[in-house]
Amino acid sequence: MRVAVPVFPGSNCDHDALHACGTVMGWETIPVWHQDPRLPEGTDLVFIPGGFSYGDYLRCGAIAALAPIMADVKRHADNGGLVLGVCNGFQILCEAQLLPGALLRNESLRFIHADVHLRVERADLPFTRAMKAGEVFRVPIAHAEGNFTLDPAELTDLEARGGVAFRYCSAQGEIGADHVPNGAMNGIAGIVNVRGNVLGMMPHPERAVDPKLGPTGGMGMFRSLEAAFSKV
Amino acid sequence: MKVRVSVQLKPGILDPQGKAVEQGLHGFAFEVEHVRIGRLIEMDIPGADPAEVKAKAQAMCDKLLVNPVMEKASIEVL
Numbered sequence: 001m002r003v004a005v006p007v008f009p010g011s012n013c014d015h016d017a018l019h020a021c022g023t024v025m026g027w028e029t030i031p032v033w034h035q036d037p038r039l040p041e042g043t044d045l046v047f048i049p050g051g052f053s054y055g056d057y058l059r060c061g062a063i064a065a066l067a068p069i070m071a072d073v074k075r076h077a078d079n080g081g082l083v084l085g086v087c088n089g090f091q092i093l094c095e096a097q098l099l100p101g102a103l104l105r106n107e108s109l110r111f112i113h114a115d116v117h118l119r120v121e122r123a124d125l126p127f128t129r130a131m132k133a134g135e136v137f138r139v140p141i142a143h144a145e146g147n148f149t150l151d152p153a154e155l156t157d158l159e160a161r162g163g164v165a166f167r168y169c170s171a172q173g174e175i176g177a178d179h180v181p182n183g184a185m186n187g188i189a190g191i192v193n194v195r196g197n198v199l200g201m202m203p204h205p206e207r208a209v210d211p212k213l214g215p216t217g218g219m220g221m222f223r224s225l226e227a228a229f230s231k232v
Numbered sequence: 233m234k235v236r237v238s239v240q241l242k243p244g245i246l247d248p249q250g251k252a253v254e255q256g257l258h259g260f261a262f263e264v265e266h267v268r269i270g271r272l273i274e275m276d277i278p279g280a281d282p283a284e285v286k287a288k289a290q291a292m293c294d295k296l297l298v299n300p301v302m303e304k305a306s307i308e309v310l
Contacts, residue, residue: 059299066296095299102301109248149245149302183246 001229003029004043006073008064013050013087013204020206021047025222034067039076044229046073050087050142050204060103060145061091070096082126082225083198087143090190090200099191099200100158101150103143107183111144115215116181116203118189119169122162125192126228127199131220136173138217139203141181146202148184148191155185165199166190233285234310235277237297240270245302273297282309 003021007014014031022029030040034053039046053064064070070092077083077098085093093099106112115138123133131137150158158164166189168180180187182202190201205218241247247268254267279285286309293305 058296062296062299094301100301102299104246104302105248107246107248109252147246151301183248 001027001044001226002040002042003027003045003047004032004039005029005047005049006032006034006067006069007049008034008051008053008067008092010053010055011049011051011088013206016204016206017047017049017086020209020218020222021045024209025226032069034064034069037068037072039069039072043076043081045082045084045225046076047206048073048083048085048089048092049206050089053088053092056145059091059095061088061093061095064088064092065095065097074098077193077198080195080197082228084127084225085198085200086204086206087141087146087202090202091145093198093200098198099193100154100163101148101191103145103202104147104149104183105145106143106147106181111142112146112181113140113142114181115139116141116189117169117171117173117179118166118203119173119175120220121164121167122192122196125165125196125199126225127192127221128165128224130224130227134173135220136169136171137220138171138215139205139208141203143182143202146182146184148182148188148202150185158191159186161194163191163194164188165192166201166203233277233279233282235275235285235289236308236310237273237275237289237293237305238270238308239273239293239298239303239305241268241302242304285309 208218250267
């Protein structure tokens with residue numbers, strides 16, 4: 001399995017992604033500079049990491065969405081290739097219009113770093129196939145702009161087509177405003193495109209996979225990706 | 233020509249920054265409500281026809297300056 005990790009000026013979770021995919025999972029993982037016009041030949045998964053690409057100028061992710069490498073990421077996605085965007089990576093996917101919606105400033109106006117619980121809403125995706133629908137997993141968040149927003153008609157469509165992959169919940173899996181850290185509509189933590197090959201999420205599964213560093217709640221997603229590729 | 237693009241959050245989009253500033257103003261005993269914070273972009277666009285220049289600015293808004301999910305823009309050719 002070959003993973004490409006696009007690196008933008010201001011990315012700061014690229015090494016977390018490289019560590020999780022490369023060191024922990026043992027996948028061939030290649031950092032790709034934002035100015036490169038092409039992904040490595042035979043890329044299976046593009047992992048767009050978190051951070052503050054281009055200093056969050058204009059809007060989070062807006063400038064990164066225009067970077068040369070993103071044209072090839074779009075081509076990869078159009079061909080059915082897998083794309084995972086975490087945190088700033090999610091913001092970039094929204095700005096690049098690979099996913100609907102936008103991520104506004106947290107309702108509290110604060111940067112929040114905390115462990116959160118997520119409920120799996122879609123267990124049929126390459127990113128979640130080793131997990132069960134309704135399963136709860138625990139991963140960290142670290143963001144100031146994670147307040148997922150979409151106009152009401154599009155939100156209804158997103159829900160109706162099963163576009164919500166993960167929702168914030170309690171440790172027991174209960175949904176409700178009390179369990180949403182950032183004000184995101186419908187408690188949405190992660191969404192997937194219609195085809196199911198592009199997933200964006202605010203929480204960081206790649207920061208919860210190495211037992212030497214702490215809890216491993218993010219492992220379910222990485223096992224899922226491994227399963228997805230071993231079956232190809 | 234000098235062009236000024238004012239980018240505002242759409243009505244109904246929560247503006248936590250505006251809310252915080254409003255609370256700050258209340259702290260100084262100002263009577264104020266519905267504070268909304270936006271962004272002002274000024275630029276020079278080559279051209280002599282205001283309509284043409286405005287159309288170019290609109291294209292810039294569509295491509296980059298505005299995220300239609302949450303923002304709207306008004307364009308002023310000065």
